[in-house]
Amino acid sequence: MGFTIAGMREIRTGSRRRVRPAESTAVAEYTGLWGWDVVPGARTVRGGSGRPDCSCGAAGCAAPGAHPLTAGRELAAGATLEEAAAAWARTPGAAVLLPVGRSFDILDVPEPAGRGALARLERMGLPLGPVAATPTGRALFFVAPGAATGLPGLLYRTGWDDARLDLRPLGPGDHITAPPSDLGGHGPMRWLRPPTLDTAGRPPQARLLLGTLAYACHRAA
Numbered sequence: 001m002g003f004t005i006a007g008m009r010e011i012r013t014g015s016r017r018r019v020r021p022a023e024s025t026a027v028a029e030y031t032g033l034w035g036w037d038v039v040p041g042a043r044t045v046r047g048g049s050g051r052p053d054c055s056c057g058a059a060g061c062a063a064p065g066a067h068p069l070t071a072g073r074e075l076a077a078g079a080t081l082e083e084a085a086a087a088w089a090r091t092p093g094a095a096v097l098l099p100v101g102r103s104f105d106i107l108d109v110p111e112p113a114g115r116g117a118l119a120r121l122e123r124m125g126l127p128l129g130p131v132a133a134t135p136t137g138r139a140l141f142f143v144a145p146g147a148a149t150g151l152p153g154l155l156y157r158t159g160w161d162d163a164r165l166d167l168r169p170l171g172p173g174d175h176i177t178a179p180p181s182d183l184g185g186h187g188p189m190r191w192l193r194p195p196t197l198d199t200a201g202r203p204p205q206a207r208l209l210l211g212t213l214a215y216a217c218h219r220a221a
Contacts, residue, residue: 022180023096024088028081030096030178034200036103038079040072040087040094041065041177044185052185055093065184068097068175077103095181101172104129104203105147106140107210108168109217114139117216118192121209129203130195132179135187140176141213142199147171147206154207160214167217169206 030036044052044065054064061067068074072091075084088094100106109117111133118139121128129142147154148171155161170176179189 023094024085025081026096026178026180027075027084027088028079030098031075031077031079031084032081033197034195035077036200037077037099038075038084038178039068039097039099039175040091041097041175041181042067042069043093043095043182063184065095065182066177069094074099096178097175097181098178100170100174100176101145101148103145103201104142105145105206106170106174106176107143107147107151107206107213108170109139109141109213110166110220111137111139113166113213113216113220114141115192116220117209117212120212120216124212126208126212127199127204128193128209129199130191131193132176133190133192134177134183135189136183139192140170141209142195142203143206143209144203145171148174151206151210154210155214158207158211158214160210160218163214163218164221165214165217166221167213 027038030038042065043055045055046052052064054061056067056069069091072094073087075087114131118131131142132140134140148169151169152161177183177189179191182188
C-alpha cells in the first residue's frame with residue numbers, strides 16, 4: 001500500500017513534521033486502500049455580491065462547487081500519499097470527487113428512507129457496500145457497476161416500475177463528492193457506512209438492495 005491508516009495524518013522527515021490536509025490524506029486512502037480513482041473538484045466561494053460562486057471561475061456555473069476542475073489531474077487507484085499531496089498542492093482547496101461507473105454505481109435516495117432501508121438490510125444480513133450522506137438530505141448507496149443502465153429493468157422485474165419513487169441512479173459520467181469535502185457549500189459529506197477492505201472493491205449487486213430501497217422510498221413518499 002505504501003502507507004498505513006495510523007500514519008496518514010502526518011509524515012515525518014528527519015526532525016521536520018509535515019501535516020497533510022484532510023483532503024490529501026482522504027485521497028490517499030481512497031486510492032491506496034479502497035482502489036478508487038479520484039478527481040479534484042470545484043468548491044463554492046463567496047462572490048463579490050455576497051452570493052456563492054464556483055471556484056472554477058465560470059460565470060453562471062451550472063453546478064457550483066460540484067464538478068471536476070478542468071485543470072485538475074485525475075489520480076488513478078493505487079496512488080500514494082505523496083502523489084495525492086502533490087496533486088492537491090497543484091489545486092489547493094480542491095474538493096474530493098469520485099468518478100461513478102468504474103468501481104461502483106450509486107443509488108441515490110432521501111436520507112430518511114436510506115437510513116430505514118440500511119437498518120432493515122443490516123438486520124436481513126444482506127451484503128452492503130459503503131453508504132454516504134449528503135448535507136442536502138440524500139443517502140448514496142454504492143452498488144456494483146451497471147446499476148444505472150440496468151435500473152429500469154430491475155424496477156420492472158421487482159414490480160416497482162409504476163411507482164413514483166424518489167430513487168435515481170448515478171453511473172458513468174457522474175461524480176460524487178466524498179467525505180471530508182463539502183458539497184456545493186452546503187456542508188460536509190459524511191459516511192453512514194464507511195468503506196472497508198471487504199466492501200469498497202466489491203459493492204453488492206443493485207438487485208439485492210433495490211426492493212428494500214424502493215419500499216422505503218415508497219413509504220417515505
